[in-house]
Amino acid sequence: MIQKVLIANRGEIAVRIIRACQEMGIATVAVYSTADQEALHVKLADEAVCIGSPLSKDSYLHIENIISAAVLTGADAIHPGFGFLSENAKFSEICNQCDIKFIGPTADMIRAMGDKAKAREMMIKANVPVVPGSEGKIEDVKEAKLTACQIGYPVMLKASAGGGGRGMRIVWEESELEKAFLSASSEAKSAFGDGSMYMEKYVQNPRHIEFQILGDAFGNVIHLGERDCSLQRRHQKVIEEAPSPFITEDLRKRMGEAAIKAAKAVDYENAGTIEFIVDKDGNFYFIEMNTRIQVEHPITEMITGVDLIKEQLKIASGKKLSLTKESIKFNGHAIECRINAENPHKNFRPCAGTVTKLHLPGGRGVRIETGLYQGYKVPPTYDSMLAKVIAYGDTREEAISIMERALGELVIEGLDTNIYFQYQLLNTKAFREGNFDTSYIERNLDAILEQGVGIDAE
Numbered sequence: 001m002i003q004k005v006l007i008a009n010r011g012e013i014a015v016r017i018i019r020a021c022q023e024m025g026i027a028t029v030a031v032y033s034t035a036d037q038e039a040l041h042v043k044l045a046d047e048a049v050c051i052g053s054p055l056s057k058d059s060y061l062h063i064e065n066i067i068s069a070a071v072l073t074g075a076d077a078i079h080p081g082f083g084f085l086s087e088n089a090k091f092s093e094i095c096n097q098c099d100i101k102f103i104g105p106t107a108d109m110i111r112a113m114g115d116k117a118k119a120r121e122m123m124i125k126a127n128v129p130v131v132p133g134s135e136g137k138i139e140d141v142k143e144a145k146l147t148a149c150q151i152g153y154p155v156m157l158k159a160s161a162g163g164g165g166r167g168m169r170i171v172w173e174e175s176e177l178e179k180a181f182l183s184a185s186s187e188a189k190s191a192f193g194d195g196s197m198y199m200e201k202y203v204q205n206p207r208h209i210e211f212q213i214l215g216d217a218f219g220n221v222i223h224l225g226e227r228d229c230s231l232q233r234r235h236q237k238v239i240e241e242a243p244s245p246f247i248t249e250d251l252r253k254r255m256g257e258a259a260i261k262a263a264k265a266v267d268y269e270n271a272g273t274i275e276f277i278v279d280k281d282g283n284f285y286f287i288e289m290n291t292r293i294q295v296e297h298p299i300t301e302m303i304t305g306v307d308l309i310k311e312q313l314k315i316a317s318g319k320k321l322s323l324t325k326e327s328i329k330f331n332g333h334a335i336e337c338r339i340n341a342e343n344p345h346k347n348f349r350p351c352a353g354t355v356t357k358l359h360l361p362g363g364r365g366v367r368i369e370t371g372l373y374q375g376y377k378v379p380p381t382y383d384s385m386l387a388k389v390i391a392y393g394d395t396r397e398e399a400i401s402i403m404e405r406a407l408g409e410l411v412i413e414g415l416d417t418n419i420y421f422q423y424q425l426l427n428t429k430a431f432r433e434g435n436f437d438t439s440y441i442e443r444n445l446d447a448i449l450e451q452g453v454g455i456d457a458e
């Protein structure tokens with residue numbers, strides 16, 4: 001059993017993990033950079049260790065410093081949260097070599113799924129639908145041309161080591177292919193140290209639907225339904241919801257089965273996410289698997305009543321999943337709005353500064369995940385996400401009205417935020433009708449920014 005967890009992260013996710021540990025009677029160790037001395041996670045943890053200077057590479061990405069902090073405090077497990085070292089196979093390996101349990105999948109699993117071409121190959125073998133494309137990696141321009149010819153244009157070139165939108169190129173016709181292949185590959189080589197590429201048919205304006213899964217050390221795998229993450233801007237999710245307003249009960253069943261098949265095929269352990277894209281005709285395709293807890297995990301928690309962080313801790317301590325397919329009941333509808341320190345009217349330019357005034361909403365159906373408090377100084381060094389507002393209602397309509405009400409109560413002064421932008425997005429006809437895809441925000445940015453609140457909703 002795990003007795004003390006070091007949280008190798010910061011911000012709201014560090015706070016979220018500390019809270020789960022406290023409820024389970026597990027001691028907590030926060031780590032922090034010198035920019036985070038006053039951060040909430042440092043105040044809430046039982047112990048805190050400074051691991052370096054503000055730049056992530058000198059602190060939250062500094063493996064030796066984090067392991068030293070764990071050894072020094074006698075932590076027997078490390079929770080990596082998301083981002084930073086959460087999908088770093090080397091880190092997972094080193095933790096376990098030091099007899100510190102990494103709360104997540106094995107290094108081999110992280111490595112396999114981190115290689116997107118390999119993941120795709122494994123899914124093909126497991127009979128999980130993937131986008132038509134190359135079997136594995138594409139070695140050169142000649143092979144790229146041949147493959148594109150077979151699947152037909154437009155195609156998408158993707159870096160095996162990429163993911164989350166990095167190292168991708170859309171290619172509309174053969175004349176563009178050579179240049180795109182060479183530039184994407186060299187970009188990937190310098191960004192990830194791996195220039196290998198694969199190819200898929202380009203699916204235009206897809207929905208992004210992901211399934212939450214949990215697997216234990218005994219080969220049991222369950223899914224906890226889907227999240228619709230189609231509302232994004234530049235590969236940053238803006239609003240997520242569960243269940244998806246787009247997919248039918250039949251599609252949900254088939255996608256859920258495919259997600260379980262995917263996780264079982266790789267013998268997955270701990271929490272993970274199977275990402276699919278879904279085209280306008282309802283065809284779905286595996287694109288990536290994320291081997292971490294995700295930012296948007298609370299919406300799944302709201303509709304299932306499952307505490308995913310506690311499940312991660314139980315799985316990591318070798319317990320059998322107590323949840324079964326039959327025991328998981330889906331209820332109601334949850335929406336998450338990410339609140340960022342940014343100015344939507346200045347190309348979403350991020351900002352830093354002191355929170356001079358703060359009022360967090362509450363009441364029925366409202367959940368807030370944040371590391372903010374009044375007087376806290378938001379450093380300029382890290383991600384701009386300040387808080388997540390999660391609304392839960394019996395129906396999608398109720399969840400939306402609870403979210404609108406909650407955003408109206410939320411006050412964050414001293415920084416630019418996207419609170420009003422979220423309000424405007426929530427009030428678009430497309431959102432109200434559940435009729436949007438992954439390029440909706442970029443295509444309609446001006447209209448969204450002009451959208452009033454409440455009045456033009458329908």
Ligand code: MV4
Nearest residue numbers: 131156163164165200201202203208232287438
């Ligand atoms: C695609 C695609 C269309 N066709 N693959 C972007 C991030 C990475 N996870 C995969 N992505 C995409 N892959 C094919 N074959 C469109 C996207 C895509 C996207 C996917 C999910 C969520 C938002 C997106 C925004 C733009 C492009």
